[in-house]
Amino acid sequence: MKREIPILITLIFGVFMIVQFFIPHPAVNDIANRLQNWAIIVIAFSYVLGSANILRINGELVYRRGPGWLYKLVLVIAFFMMVIPGMFLGIGEGTWTNDRLFTNTYIPLASTMYASLAFFIASAAFRAFRVRTWQASVLALTAVIVMLGRIPISHMIWHDLPNVVDWVMNVPNAVAQRGILIGAALGAIATGLKVILGIERSYLGRE
């Protein structure tokens, strides 16, 4: 029950996802479609599980007055500030959750979190981007050429610079990415088959 059924479920879903590609018969398609739609629903539940887990862990810390509980309280309050009006009034245009809360808290917070990385990338450029080896030199030189070539005045630096950057992106970079893609594809195919056939079971945990 604890291991056999999950392995069987994985096998059924995995096999139908593969078989539908090779046998486009309506009977196979119908079953595959149904399984896919079930998967979409279960995946949506998993997102809610993630949110519930965040709430559970932080709620417990608030209840026990654990370290940083006041911050956790902020998190719990923010969660309900969004969920309660969101579930009753909706999240579309014209609702308080969208026009006020989401627009004026989530968007600036998320945007600034990611924008802050610009500062750390600058710091890393100064402290860590050392040209110690041949490979590091190639990496640094390419980075500098690409950065110069993708700004509006690149053609003023050298008239062929934008074309050279296009070449770098579409030839040597594409070759490197292709090598990585082919390698990753082989790995993904092998892992996928191992999972479906029950050889790879680490996702089931220890018991």
Added chain:
Amino acid sequence: MDFFWLSVAGLATIAVLSFLYNDNPLYKVAEHFFVGIAAGYVVCAEFYNVFLPNLWNPLTSGTDYWLVIPLLLGLALFTRFSNNIGWISRWPMSVIIGTYAGLAVIGFASGDMVLQVQASLIPVFEPATVSKFSGDPSVMNFLDILKNPLFTLGLIAVLFYFFFSVEHKGGLKHIAVVGTTLLMIGFGAGYGYTVMTRIALLFDRFYFLFVEWLQVASA
């Protein structure tokens, strides 16, 4: 009212930026508020966009009673919170793992493997590029000569660096060096483009602060 909410957004931006000076309570509040709002938003978005249209409505209207299966499987995910019956959550997890594993096998094989290899099945050398270069010896025409050798021999060198578990010495070392050099060009390009993204995001924040909120600069 609008300026009030705009100021909330402005203060949220400053709260996150304050981390650059040092870690501080204002940043921590913003960080936790962000996670709470995000977690809440995901619940609402899934409710309106997936649960209602794909599960609840067809189930309650009687158009598809089979949907009781994904409903039960979805609810079974929450048994993870229990020590005794937590193993039941493996069933819905298997649905997710099985679906993605099956799709990945075909997706990676047809989308990445076959077509990427196919795109490199070209002549190793294109004589026309040399005659073009001899007619007009420009940098771009020279680089054009390298295109086909790189897509064929260069790709082999990259793959050689990845897959051959023999020691890279002697003549093999040179092949591996070509492979790593191409990879470094790829990583360098990756760094350059990452910088582009980060600066774009940062400029947007300054645009919001100085143009939209404080209105001390104009677009």
Added chain:
Amino acid sequence: MAHSTLQKLEKLDRRWVFLAMALAVAAPLFFKIGLAPKTTPPVKEFYDYIEALPPGSRVLCSFDYDPGSKAELDPMCISVLEHLMDKGHKPVVITLWSTAPALIERNVNLICRDKYGKQYGTDYVYLGLKEGREAVMVAMGKSIRATFPVDFYGTPVEQIPLMNGVENYEQFQALINVSAGYPGTKEYVQYVTTRFAIPLLSGASAVSVPEYSAYYQSGQLKGLLTGITGAAEYEALLGKPGLALIAMDGQTMGHFVIIAFILFGNIVYFFLRREKARG
């Protein structure tokens, strides 16, 4: 250079670096230069592909990004919608990112409804979010109606005129994906373009561009908007300057600062190493 000065420079408080970065990127808001990039082939091909579509084409738009990537991808999303509206095409908009529905709805309403005064349901449709990533992409290849039974506002798709006769990807002339990462262009290439034979155009966050260049080179992408610079090129081609073009001054300064830091860091490193070698 004195050894102690070099060591001080090497251990420079990173907040000075942050300050230099902030000043460089923010300064162009006060002292405008008005830089505009030259068009590059991937962007031109993106533009040309939409231009060449027969008028009134039904185009599936999957806008897959969240507020974290809004700065870079909102300009692309807006330009794509403007271009489609200009040419009289009919976008059917979806998103696969769970924190995206509100962002995308705003852009769709801003352009299709407010700017062009188009009719919802006949000229454009917003189907909203569907969770499930690759599973959704493949499921749409079988039945879009089963995957998206209702639009973002809860209207059943069979009551939407633009969705009449739409069963799967075959009823669309093109698929445009504005992508911040996973799920996005890579997954559409893997799971949709090869399986369902629909041409894919991508507007990508710059971070993803090196990887997607391999897909562009192999012809799996019919056009590629390359980060904020690509978005600015597209705005210039359309003749509708927007936030991407405004950002070009700050972008240029930011790139110069990063390059300056790489050079400066290496100069300090070089002199320190030389001094150490001398003992």
